[in-house]
Amino acid sequence: MFAPRVAVASLSGESDADWARAAAPYVGAAFLGGVAIDETAQEAAKELVARDRSEFITDDPTGFIAEQLAELEATDGPDIFAAVNVRATTGDPIGDVAAVCADHGAGIEINAHCRQDELCAVGCGETLLRDTDRLVEYVETARAEGARVGVKVRTEVDGVSLPGLAKALADAGADWIHIDAMDSEAVVADVVVAAPELFVIANNGVRDRKTVHEYLEYGADAVSVGRPSDNPAVLQRVRTATDGWFAKRNEESVSDDDREATV
Template sequence: MFEPRLAIASLSGESDAEWARAAAPQVGCAFLGGIALDSATRDAAREMVDRDRTEFLPDDPIAFIDEQLTALDDIDVRAGFNVRSATLEPIAKAAETCAHHDAILEINAHCRQDEMCAAGAGQSLLRDGDRLCEQVATAADAGADVSVKVRTEVAGVDLPALAERLADAGADALHVDAMDSEPVVREVAEAAPDAFLVANNGVRDRATAHEYLDYGADAVSVGRPSDNPTVLRRVRSAVEEWFAETGETDAEVSTDA
C-alpha cells in the first residue's frame, strides 16, 4: 500500500498538505484531516472549536480535500484523508475525490469527542458495526482504497471480530490506535489477514516500532510527534531495519534515513 512502511497520522485541524510535505523525506504515507463532511459532523466540529479544539471547517469540505491532495500530487508520498460523517453521500464524494488522486479514504471510527460521537460519527461507529461497514462499502464502491481508523479499549466492542467484518465490507487497511492494549494488534492481524494493518500509539523509537511489527502490523504510524524530523528518522530507520532482518518485504533499506 505504501513504502517505506511508516505513516503519519491525522491530527484534526493540523494535518494538512504543508504538514505532509514537511514529513515527506521520511514517510511513505500521510493521512490528512480529520475533516467533518456533513451537516451533523460540521456542527459538532464547530462546537469543538468553541471549546478551543482545532478543526478544519472549510466552506466546501470536498473542494478542500481536492485542493489539499492536489498540493501533494508532485511528491512521492501516498496521501490519505481521514473523514468523519454520519451520512453516506459525502463519504462517496470524498472517496471519489481520493480515488482521483490515488489517495486513501480513511473513515474515522476513532474520534472520542462527545460532540462527534453524539452526531453519529467517530467512535460511536465502533459500537454500530452495521453503519460502519456501510460507510466502508460506500467508499469502496466509489473507487477509493479504504482505511478505517479504529481504537482499542472501547467497552463492548470486539475489535478483532469487527475488523473481520470491515475487511469483508471492502476495507483495504485498518489503522489501529492500540492505546494501552498493544497485543490486540496481533488479534486484529489474525482476524483480518488480508487487510493492510497500520499500528498507532506511542510510536517513537526502535522498541515501539518493532513491538508493533512483531505483533503483525504491516506498518506503523506516528501521531503527535509527526512534525519532529528526529523522531521520524529514528522510526523509519527502525522500520527498515525490521523488514531487512525479517525479509518480509522487498522494501529497499535506506542508509540515509
C-alpha cells in the first residue's frame, strides 16, 4: 500500500500538513488528524481543549481537510500516501470527507481508537469497536465515494475480538487496519490470520530495531510512529530497521526459490 513501510500516526491537534511534510523523508505514509467531522464530535473535542488537550477545532472540518491535503500535495519532496483520521458520531459526514480524500488521492481512516471519556460519551472513538454495524456502515459509506479506507483500532478493549472485527471490516471493503497494540502485540498475528486481505499497520512503542522487528515478525505489513513522529532521529532509526527487515526477508525468499529450482 505504501513504501517505505513506515508511517507517522495521527496526533490530535498536531498532525497537519506541515507535520507530514517534515516526516516525508523518512516515511511512506502520514495519517493526519484526528479531526472531529460533525457538530457533536466537535463539541466533545472542545471539551478536551478545555482541559488542555490539543485538538483541531474548526467550523468547517471538511474544508479544513481539503486545505490540508491540498497543501501537502503542493509540497516539493518525497511523495507519500496521506490519509486523514476522522471522528464521527454518525455516518452522514463520512461520505463528504471521503469524497474530498478521493479527489486528492488520499485515504480516510475511521477513528475507533480514542478512549477519552468526552469522545466515548458521544459515540466516537473506541465505542465503535463494540458497534460493528455502525463501523461497517462508515467503511462502506467511505468506500462508495471511491476513497481508500482504513480503521484505527486499539487492543485490550473488553468484549472486543479484533480478529473478528478485522474480518468484518475486510468484508466491508476496508483497505487497512491500524492497530494500537498497547501491551498485546501478539494480537497483530491473529488479525493477519483472520483478515489476510487487510494491510496491517502496527503502532505503539515503535522506536527502534527491537520494536520494529517484533511487530514485523508478528506479520505486520508496516509500522507507525506516534508521539516521537516529530523526532528525525527516531524516524531514521525506525526507517533503517524496517528497510533492513524487509531486505533480509526478500533475500531469504530469493534463496528459497533458488534452492527449489535446483531440486
